[in-house]
Amino acid sequence: MNDTFLSLEHDIVSCRTCDRLVKWREKVATEKKACFRDQTYWGKPVPGFGDRQARLLILGLAPAAHGGNRTGRVFTGDKSGDWLYRALHRAGFANQPTSVNRWDGLVLHDCYILAVVRCAPPDNKPLPAETLACQPYLDRELRLLPAVQMVVTLGRFAYDNYFEALKRAGKPLPRHRPAFSHGGRVIVEEGPTVLASYHPSQRNTSTKLLTEPMFDEIFSTARTHLKPISR
Numbered sequence: 001m002n003d004t005f006l007s008l009e010h011d012i013v014s015c016r017t018c019d020r021l022v023k024w025r026e027k028v029a030t031e032k033k034a035c036f037r038d039q040t041y042w043g044k045p046v047p048g049f050g051d052r053q054a055r056l057l058i059l060g061l062a063p064a065a066h067g068g069n070r071t072g073r074v075f076t077g078d079k080s081g082d083w084l085y086r087a088l089h090r091a092g093f094a095n096q097p098t099s100v101n102r103w104d105g106l107v108l109h110d111c112y113i114l115a116v117v118r119c120a121p122p123d124n125k126p127l128p129a130e131t132l133a134c135q136p137y138l139d140r141e142l143r144l145l146p147a148v149q150m151v152v153t154l155g156r157f158a159y160d161n162y163f164e165a166l167k168r169a170g171k172p173l174p175r176h177r178p179a180f181s182h183g184g185r186v187i188v189e190e191g192p193t194v195l196a197s198y199h200p201s202q203r204n205t206s207t208k209l210l211t212e213p214m215f216d217e218i219f220s221t222a223r224t225h226l227k228p229i230s231r
Contacts, residue, residue: 008140009047012118015137018130021119028065028120042072048114048141049074055110055149055226056093057142057192058084059158061199062117062126069120073102074113083200083215084113084154091219110226112148114141116161124201131161138165147229148192150222155199156180162194182214185221195222 016022029043046063060080063069067078075081076099085106089097093111098104117126117134126134142148142165153159159180166173172189186194197218198210205211 003140003144005052005144008137008144012045012047012137015045015118017133018119020127021117021121021130024122025065025069025119028069033066033070036066036070039070041070043069044072045118046072046074046115047118048112050108050112051110052112052145053110053147054108054112054145055147055229056112056222057145057148057151058111058113058154059151059162060113060115060154061157062115062124063120064124065120067120068115071101073099074115075099076106077101079202079205080200083205083210083212087200087212087215087219090216091223093219093223112145114138116158135165135168139168142169149226150195151192152195152197152218152222154197155201158199159194159196166191182210183218183221193225 026043029041032041046068060075063074064078064080067081068074068076071077075084081099085094085099086097088094088111093109095107096105099106116138117131118137121130151162153162163173163177171191174186174188177186178184180196182196182198184196188194195218197215198204200210200215
């Protein structure tokens with residue numbers, strides 16, 4: 001049977017494979033953050049989001065405990081998402097610069113976003129076994145996005161896991177893969193180009209390791225290197 005976004009989303013949202021992550025995401029959804037105490041938390045794994053014919057794919061680490069785990073949409077309702085969607089809006093990949101909840105009217109143009117791990121992990125650090133358990137979802141979602149020409153990996157974790165996904169798919173890997181660095185670009189034979197970026201985490205943005213001009217340059221570069229789709 002051919003895979004579909006609908007069947008993949010069902011499988012992701014209903015997943016209870018990792019006991020530690022299930023307990024954590026549901027604990028957070030029950031106890032809540034004080035400023036969100038009147039809201040109903042999603043408290044489940046978070047599927048990808050965006051334009052299913054996108055040429056640009058953005059790969060992150062995992063949902064934030066009070067971001068995606070609360071809102072049910074990747075990079076939505078937290079500081080990292082604020083940075084990401086402002087940058088995407090400035091680059092013409094999003095219709096608005098804010099992302100508050102699943103019903104806020106946000107539409108992505110030519111862009112799709114997903115995370116390597118689909119549940120919010122404690123301290124934003126999934127265990128190796130938890131990353132392994134999520135690999136089939138990443139592999140399936142990548143297969144459902146055939147138009148992708150460029151992958152922006154947010155952070156070293158996403159960078160390394162994307163190349164692991166290529167290896168699992170039997171795709172040719174670059175002979176020399178440079179170490180992760182912000183703005184590093186890797187040409188992949190018979191596959192999308194990889195563009196590395198620092199993750200827009202609060203730690204990186206508050207210390208100025210990542211600035212908004214630096215982040216804008218990533219998506220400007222991505223836009224420049226996208227090729228028209230032949231019809």
